[in-house]
Amino acid sequence: MSFSLPRYQEPDFSLPTFKNAPCARFEPAPCDGVAPDDFHATSIFPEYFQTNQGQWSLPVCSRMDCVVVNLDGALSVVEPRRLRQGDMVCVGRHENGEDGIYVHSEPFPAPPGSTAQFAFRTRMTRESSFSIDYDELYSLLRHERKHGSIVWVMGPAVVFDHDSREALEHLVREGFVDALLAGNALATHDIEASLYRTALGQEIYTKQSSPHGHYHHLDALNVVRKAGSIKAAIDNGSITNGVMNALHDKGIPFVLAGSIRDDGPLPEVYADCYAAQDAMRNIVQKATTVMALATQLHTIAVGNMTPSYTFTKEGQIRPVFFYSVDMSEFVINKLANRGSLSARSILTNVQDFLVTTARGLGI
Structure with missing residues (x-):
């Protein structure tokens, strides 16, 4: 199945909706970390702001639940906690031009008379057919390996099974992983599998419990x-295989965000949740496809910081694809309910998903 990027359709600013719209209003932040009343909160979609009459500006880097700051005509999307007193923040709660703000909720329409190959779909169920979703995913991943940045968001279940752990390692080594976002558990149990061939004391292929496992x-x-560090343990020969080993060998960045329930943790784990958020955000800003597997809260967190669009090196606007893979309908719907409406879902066991995906890609 061939792949082509959906074309971005800019709003028609010659329409009366835009011609008659006022300029967006900006008011100063009253103090550090506090937005003015009636502030505008951003969405995952492209958003235009009329900074001067007839001039509609689109921020380059966006994310959900942030504010827009105007610095001498340049617009930046800023987390409210980063506001400084006096920052000029966009205010207004109408999003169809009435306040000089336009949220472009259909930026990548299907060509007339055709079916959108990557039309955004939500609310999948266990009864849904996913054969075409896999075929489309293979085409997308092959395209992104050459032209994009594929970020994987992972729960530890992916390394609890021999075949899925091996499949993920192959995906890393074959160039289908540009960054990994996870927690302490994934890295810990991947390293456990390398050292002892177990995960939580259970053999990752036979499922046999080990003595003192x-x-x-x-x-x-x-x-x-x-x-x-993980790197030092790889360099000294302690860790010889697995996902973390492959990331090290390929020089691929990863962020391990800490949790209140962590054992250890590993030295690379971020104990400060906001430092972890910043590190994740730095990676997500470069993402063109996000693959989120079996980690509800991590998926929602990344979904909230991932816009539905990004810019290519040539300055063109393209979609950011977001896949959520889980065996729970609740998790999939939870992501949609949080406002990440562009997420595509595949309901399946993530271990089966990884093995199927690796085979479908021929690796």
């Missing part, structure tokens, strides 16, 4: 902490 993830943490 409940120590294995703690021992794995101890090995890495003794070495000083």
Whole structure:
């Protein structure tokens, strides 16, 4: 199946809706970290602001639930916690031009008379057919390997199984992973599998419990902490295979966000949640496709910071594709309910998904 990027359709600013619209209003932030009353909160969609009559501006980097700051005519999308007193913040709650703000909710329409190959669809169920979704995904991933940036958001279940862990390692080594966002658990249990061939003490292929296996993830943490870092444990020969090993070998960035329930943690884990958010955001800004597997809160967090569009190196606007893969309909619908309406869902066991995807890509 061939792939082509959907074309961006800019709003027709010659329409009366825009011609008669006022300029967007900007008011100063009353103090650090506080927006003025009636502030405009951004969405995942392209948003235009009329800064001067007839001049509609689109911020380059956007994200959900932020504010828009005007600095001498240049618009920036800023997390409210980063506001400084006096920053000029866009105000207004109408989004169809009435306040000089236009939210472009259909930026990539299907050509007339055709079916959009990557039309955004939500509310999938276990009864849905997913064969075409896999074929479209293979085409997308092959395209993005050459022309984009594929960011994977992972829960630990993906490394609890021998075949899915191996499939993910192959995806990394074959260039289908440009960054990984996860928590302490994924890296810990991947390293446990490398050291002891177990995850939480259970053999990752036979599912047999190992004697004293409940120590294995703690021992794995101890090995890495003794070495000083994951990289050092790889370099000294302790970690010889797996996902973290492949990321190291390929020089692929990863962010491990800490949790209140973490053991250890690994030295690379961010203990400060806002530092983790910043590190994740730096990676998401470069993403053209996001693959989120079996991690509800992490998926929602990344969904909230991922816009539905980005700019190519040539300055063209293109979509950001977002896939949510889980065996729970609740998780899939939760993402949609949070406002990440452009997420496509595949309801399946993520271990099966990874193996199927690797085979479909011929690796």
